[in-house]
Amino acid sequence: KQEVTQIPAALSVPEGENLVLNCSFTDSAIYNLQWFRQDPGKGLTSLLLIQSSQREQTSGRLNASLDKSSGRSTLYIAASQPGDSATYLCAVRHNTGFQKLVFGTGTRLLVSP
Amino acid sequence: DGGITQSPKYLFRKEGQNVTLSCEQNLNHDAMYWYRQDPGQGLRLIYYSQIVNDFQKGDIAEGYSVSREKKESFPLTVTSAQKNPTAFYLCASSMAGGLSGEQFFGPGTRLTVL
Numbered sequence: 001k002q003e004v005t006q007i008p009a010a011l012s013v014p015e016g017e018n019l020v021l022n023c024s025f026t027d028s029a030i031y032n033l034q035w036f037r038q039d040p041g042k043g044l045t046s047l048l049l050i051q052s053s054q055r056e057q058t059s060g061r062l063n064a065s066l067d068k069s070s071g072r073s074t075l076y077i078a079a080s081q082p083g084d085s086a087t088y089l090c091a092v093r094h095n096t097g098f099q100k101l102v103f104g105t106g107t108r109l110l111v112s113p
Numbered sequence: 114d115g116g117i118t119q120s121p122k123y124l125f126r127k128e129g130q131n132v133t134l135s136c137e138q139n140l141n142h143d144a145m146y147w148y149r150q151d152p153g154q155g156l157r158l159i160y161y162s163q164i165v166n167d168f169q170k171g172d173i174a175e176g177y178s179v180s181r182e183k184k185e186s187f188p189l190t191v192t193s194a195q196k197n198p199t200a201f202y203l204c205a206s207s208m209a210g211g212l213s214g215e216q217f218f219g220p221g222t223r224l225t226v227l
Contacts, residue, residue: 103156
């Protein structure tokens with residue numbers, strides 16, 4: 001059974017700092033991995049999707065990497081801003097059958113001015 | 114605007130009542146999903162549908178029912194058999210069989226049992 005873990009559960013940093021969020025998964029037979037952002041009381045916003053054949057994806061100040069063999073992904077946020085404060089979730093999709101996503105419990109990020 | 118809408122935003126249910134949560138998408142996606150989110154837990158899959166008139170149980174389907182009569186709509190009914198329905202419910206959609214399988218989410222419905 002696939003299990004997804006995100007560490008740390010919460011992170012507080014001053015504005016301008018570069019930071020890394022971690023995601024690990026137990027079964028490396030994944031099709032892709034998706035990073036989401038969730039603001040309090042809101043739905044999920046898709047940030048980046050990495051296919052199993054890719055090593056990384058970039059969007060603006062965000063860079064996500066994937067090491068499938070070790071079961072790890074990182075989300076790097078450059079020059080953090082208070083507007084980046086949110087919960088960040090990662091989810092993996094198995095490489096066979098239906099497109100089910102298995103989610104981690106998230107990292108709650110607070111960027112202070 | 115293309116996207117996924119969920120209604121209502123907040124819903125209150127009395128014990129023993131059935132309630133229905135609405136989910137509509139205009140992204141022309143074939144697949145739709147319902148997830149439940151509880152504090153401190155990851156999202157859990159309730160039901161999913163890969164095509165109109167077809168749906169499958171997810172990991173926690175007991176006490177829930179769905180229908181998929183139209184491509185755009187995937188309503189979720191929370192029945193009185195669901196013992197602990199208070200949660201945040203999220204609907205999502207994706208291109209079935211698409212290369213990426215990227216899922217897009219609606220804004221959610223918060224259900225509270227009184």
